[in-house]
Structure formats: structure tokens, C-alpha cells
Amino acid sequence: MSEPVWVQIVKAIIIFFVVITVFAYLVLIERRTLGRFQARPGPNRAGPAGFWQPLADVIKLIFKEDFVPKTADRFIYTIAPVIAVAAAVTGIALIPFGDPITIGGTEIKLVGADIGVGLLLLFALSGIGFYGLILGGWASGSKYSTLGSARTAAQLVSYEVAMGLSVVGVIVLSQSLNLTEIVDAQRETVWYVLFQPVGFLIFLIAMVAEVNRAPFDLPEAEGELVAGYHTEYGGLKFAMFQTAEYINLLVVSALAATLFLGGFAGPWMSGVWWLALKMAVLIFGFIWLRATMPRLRYDQLMKFGWKVLLPIATLNLLVTIIVVGVAFQNS
Amino acid sequence: MGEEIAFGILAAGAIGFGTATVLFKSPLRAAVALIGSLLSVAGLFLMLAAPFVAVIQIIVYASAIVVMFLFVIAYLGDRPVEYSQDRLAPLAAFGWLAVIVLVAMASVVIGSSKLPGFRDRPEDVGDIGSAQAIGRAFLDHYIVPFEAASLVLLVAALAAVLLARRAIQGEQGR
Numbered sequence: 152m153s154e155p156v157w158v159q160i161v162k163a164i165i166i167f168f169v170v171i172t173v174f175a176y177l178v179l180i181e182r183r184t185l186g187r188f189q190a191r192p193g194p195n196r197a198g199p200a201g202f203w204q205p206l207a208d209v210i211k212l213i214f215k216e217d218f219v220p221k222t223a224d225r226f227i228y229t230i231a232p233v234i235a236v237a238a239a240v241t242g243i244a245l246i247p248f249g250d251p252i253t254i255g256g257t258e259i260k261l262v263g264a265d266i267g268v269g270l271l272l273l274f275a276l277s278g279i280g281f282y283g284l285i286l287g288g289w290a291s292g293s294k295y296s297t298l299g300s301a302r303t304a305a306q307l308v309s310y311e312v313a314m315g316l317s318v319v320g321v322i323v324l325s326q327s328l329n330l331t332e333i334v335d336a337q338r339e340t341v342w343y344v345l346f347q348p349v350g351f352l353i354f355l356i357a358m359v360a361e362v363n364r365a366p367f368d369l370p371e372a373e374g375e376l377v378a379g380y381h382t383e384y385g386g387l388k389f390a391m392f393q394t395a396e397y398i399n400l401l402v403v404s405a406l407a408a409t410l411f412l413g414g415f416a417g418p419w420m421s422g423v424w425w426l427a428l429k430m431a432v433l434i435f436g437f438i439w440l441r442a443t444m445p446r447l448r449y450d451q452l453m454k455f456g457w458k459v460l461l462p463i464a465t466l467n468l469l470v471t472i473i474v475v476g477v478a479f480q481n482s
Numbered sequence: 483m484g485e486e487i488a489f490g491i492l493a494a495g496a497i498g499f500g501t502a503t504v505l506f507k508s509p510l511r512a513a514v515a516l517i518g519s520l521l522s523v524a525g526l527f528l529m530l531a532a533p534f535v536a537v538i539q540i541i542v543y544a545s546a547i548v549v550m551f552l553f554v555i556a557y558l559g560d561r562p563v564e565y566s567q568d569r570l571a572p573l574a575a576f577g578w579l580a581v582i583v584l585v586a587m588a589s590v591v592i593g594s595s596k597l598p599g600f601r602d603r604p605e606d607v608g609d610i611g612s613a614q615a616i617g618r619a620f621l622d623h624y625i626v627p628f629e630a631a632s633l634v635l636l637v638a639a640l641a642a643v644l645l646a647r648r649a650i651q652g653e654q655g656r
Contacts, residue, residue: 227514268613271537278545282517285552289510301556304549311546328613 158259163244166263170243174397175205181438188442215386222292223383231290232388235283235395242276242402245269247331249415249422261415261422262331269330270322273406274315277361281307283395284363288380299371299379302449306360306367309456314357316464320350320471321410334414344411349467351411353460355433358403360456362396364437366444367452404433489529495522509555513548520544532611 179194179201186193197203219225244263251260266272281303288300321343322328325336337343344351360367371379381392408414408429415422447455499518506512520543527536609615620628 224508224510227510266533268533268537271534271541271613275537275540275545278541278549281545281549285549286510286514289552289556297556301553304553304556308546308549308553 154259155257158257162259162263166243167240170240170398170401171394173401174394175209177397177401177434178208178393179204184435184438185442188439209390212386212390217387218385220292220383224290224292227286227290228383229388231283231287232384232391232395233283234286235280236391236398238276238280238283239395239398239402242273242280243398243405245273245276245330246402246405246409246426247334247415247422248426260331265331266329268328270318270328270333270410273402274311277399277402278307278311280395280399283392284380287384287392291380291383293383295376295382296380299376299382302376303363303380305453306363306456309453310357310360310367310460313353313456313460313464314361316461316468317347317350317353317357318410319468320347323468323471323475330409330414334409334416337413338416342411342413347411347467347471349463350471351407353464353467354407354411356460358407359437359440360452362399362403364400365441366446368446400434400437401430404430404437407433485529489526492522492525492529495519496526510552513551513555516551517544517548520548527611530611534611534613534616 182204183193183195183201194201194204197207219228245266247260247262247265249261251258253259284303285300285307288296288298288303291297321333324340324343324346325333327333327336340346363371371381376382381389384392405426408426412429413425414429415426417425420428496519499515499522502515503512503519506515520539524536524539524544527533527539610619
């Protein structure tokens with residue numbers, strides 16, 4: 152906490168506005184790209200190439216009625232989207248996006264909050280963010296929402312374990328839980344995706360499940376559950392759930408880039424652009440996946456999580472620990 | 483001063499949410515209050531310079547375990563607690579007596595305590611709360627109790643699986 156308070160506040164405001172803007176255009180990019188994948192133009196009416204579409208969406212959502220179902224638990228129904236957004240936005244603050252810079256004699260770290268156990272805190276925040284989904288679905292007082300939130304709870308528990316185990320390999324290699332130090336450790340060696348290809352793959356699969364995207368979007372499967380946990384939500388509360396979902400997508404892809412692809416480290420360009428480039432590639436992959444893969448059946452999802460992903464993750468970790476241990480003894 | 487304020491807020495949160503957990507009739511609301519209580523305790527750990535324990539508290543207790551509670555509530559339904567015939571009701575006076583005695587004893591003990599560090603600022607104990615320090619302690623000094631604990635947990639997990647299996651087989655046999 153060597154930085155003055157005003158630097159931290161300015162940093163927080165900048166990060167927040169950049170993330171909200173990126174989120175707005177991420178939705179547009181996803182809709183346009185999905186459109187191309189499905190041989191249709193996608194939203195292209197509001198402004199050139201649909202440039203004003205996010206603004207139009209927001210204006211529409213603001214003027215919707217702020218509706219609470221009769222059967223809902225009013226208090227929890229209202230705070231649930233807030234929990235989801237707050238946890239997602241806090242997660243962004245932990246991602247480092249560049250080397251420290253010096254402006255007017257003050258050294259400024261290019262990360263919202265440089266915390267020793269940052270990686271663990273990100274996992275904790277994703278757990279808290281899930282409460283927004285679970286509680287929101289529950290408090291709506293509708294069967295579809297309840298089923299959606301029960302699925303969210305089961306999916307979270309199943310995939311968080313595999314995700315955690317896949318990350319431990321990186322922790323063992325870098326000997327740190329601090330994301331900046333993990334990036335620096337990769338600068339000295341190589342990207343950890345080369346040491347941990349299996350871990351990277353498991354992380355990618357688990358992270359699709361964690362952000363509830365196709366083919367793992369069972370909590371909001373529209374064919375069975377209308378819209379799952381946010382069936383009863385409308386207007387700005389619905390918009391908040393969407394915000395949380397897309398910011399979570401940004402957080403996990405930034406995390407994947409940081410842990411396995413060298414994060415902000417790279418030649419020629421400044422760190423922000425490297426991180427943005429790596430995240431863009433990953434996010435494009437996710438959109439591609441969504442356009443290509445059909446949704447899994449629910450029992451397939453659970454079986455895959457517990458009987459395939461978890462054993463492979465455990466084995467991967469075991470091998471990593473043995474190899475690192477032997478290498479340390481020799482050096 | 484800021485530390486005292488933060489402690490006051492967190493301690494009040496832990497006690498307040500904890501009380502709410504017991505008093506709410508709806509299981510869902512009780513679970514939400516429990517999350518609040520666990521998060522307050524995590525904040526207290528953070529104030530004790532134990533960030534690792536604080537974050538693990540959130541991951542394990544405030545998220546994984548309460549999610550399991552919510553999962554069970556989701557399947558059983560959010561039925562409010564029904565008051566049954568309370569056989570201990572005539573003895574409530576003794577309960578309040580115990581509370582009064584406890585408060586009296588606690589205030590005497592706190593007022594007259596001579597424990598080191600109770601009144602003055604505690605000494606700096608150095609790095610005991612970081613992930614590195616805890617890992618070293620677990621794998622160096624306390625490796626035997628640590629491994630024994632994991633063995634006990636493994637046995638408990640196996641026993642739970644076995645019991646559940648017998649219950650499932652029993653249902654099918656009927």
C-alpha cells in the first residue's frame with residue numbers, strides 16, 4: 152500500500168470505466184460474430200456496423216418496468232444482481248496489466264490491487280459471485296428459476312474443484328500466489344502453457360463451465376428452463392446479471408492469459424495491449440465454441456466434471472509436483 | 483483508530499449475522515445470514531494479518547459449504563420452521579439466569595485480566611499468516627498432525643459414501 156490514496160481511487164475509476172465499455176462492446180462483438188457464424192448479419196442497424204447498439208440496449212432496459220414477482224423474496228431478489236456484479240468487478244481489480252510506471256515521481260503499479268494471495272482471492276470472488284445467481288434464482292419464487300439456481304450450485308461445486316487443481320500446477324512452477332509474480336516467473340522461463348498443456352486445457356474447459364457459457368450453459372438452458380435463474384428478472388436487474396456474466400468472462404480469460412500465456416509480458420507493445428490481445432484470442436475461441444457446440448445433457452455435464460476432468464487434473468498435478476521436486480533436487 | 487472502527491464493524495457483523503442465522507425462520511434467509519457471518523469472520527482474519535486464512539475461509543466456508551447448504555435447501559424446499567411443542571419452555575428462566583451469570587462473570591474477568599497484550603498493543607509476531615509461512619509450518623513442523631488430519635478426513639469421506647450407498651440399496655430393495 153505504498154501508493155497514495157488518490158492514485159488508487161483514480162486507478163479504480165479508470166479500470167471500472169474501461170471494463171464497462173469493453174463489456175458493452177463485447178456483447179455487440181459476440182452478437183455480430185455469432186451472426187457471421189450462423190450466416191446472418193447480426194445487429195447492424197443502430198449506427199455504422201451496429202456501433203450504437205449497446206447504447207440502444209441500455210436505454211431500452213432503463214425504461215423497462217422495475218418488476219418484482221408476487222412470489223419473490225423481495226430483499227434477496229433485489230440484492231442478488233448486486234452481489235453478482237460486485238464480485239465480478241472486484242475480480243477485475245486483481246488482474247495485473249503492465250509493468251509499474253512512474254508519473255511525476257510516484258510509482259504506479261498497473262494493477263488494481265496487488266495482493267499476495269491474489270489468485271486465491273479471485274477464486275473466492277468467483278464463489279461469492281455465484282451466490283448472486285443462486286440466490287437470485289431462488290428468491291424469484293419460480294420453478295424454472297429454482298431449477299436454474301440448483302443447477303448453478305451443482306455446476307459450481309463440480310467444476311471449481313477441477314479448476315483449482317489445474318491452477319495448482321502453475322502455483323508449483325512459479326512458487327507464488329501473486330499474479331504479478333506469476334507473470335514475472337514466466338518472463339524468466341517460458342509461457343506455462345508449454346509446461347502445463349493439460350492443466351491449460353482443463354482450466355479452459357472448467358472456465359467455460361464457471362462462466363455458464365455454451366456448451367455448459369445448463370443453468371440457463373432456454374430449451375428446458377426458459378432462461379434459468381434470471382427468468383423472472385427484467386430491466387436493469389437483468390442487465391446487471393448480463394454485466395456480471397460478461398465481466399466474469401473477461402476476468403477468467405484474463406486469468407487464463409495471466410496464468411498460462413505470459414499475461415501482460417511481451418515485446419514491442421506495452422503490457423495492456425499484450426493482455427488485451429491474448430484475452431481477445433481466448434474470447435473469440437469461446438464465441439466460436441458457443442456457435443459450434445450443442446449444449447450438454449445435465450448428467451453428461453456432471454459425469455464429465457467428476458469422472459473425467461477431476462481425475463485428469465489430479466494426475467496432472469501429481470506429475471507436475473514429482474517433476475518439479477526432482478528438478479529442484481538436481482539443481 | 484481506523485483499525486478499531488473496522489474491528490467494531492466486523493465483530494458486530496459476525497455477531498449480528500450469526501444471531502440472524504439462528505433466528506430467521508426461512509432456511510434460505512438463514513443461509514444468507516450465515517454467509518454474512520462467515521465473511522465478517524474472514525474480515526477479522528484479514529485484520530489479524532492472516533490473508534491466507536481469510537481467503538481460504540471465504541473459499542471453503544463462505545462459498546463451498548454454504549453452496550452445499552443452498553443445494554440441499556433447493557431440493558427440500560424453503561419451508562419455514564414449524565414450532566413444535568417446546569418441552570424446555572418452563573425452564574426458560576434458568577436459561578436467562580445462565581446468560582446473566584455469564585455476562586457478570588465475563589465483565590469481571592475482562593475488567594481484572596492481567597494477561598499480556600490484553601490492554602496494551604500486542605507485539606509484532608512477524609510473518610505467520612502468509613501462504614508461504616503456513617505451507618512451511620504444515621510441511622516442516624506440523625507434518626504428522628497435518629497428515630493425520632487428512633487421513634481422518636479421508637476415512638470420514640469414505641464412511642459417508644459407504645453409508646449413502648447402503649441407504650440407496652435399502653431403498654431399491656423395498
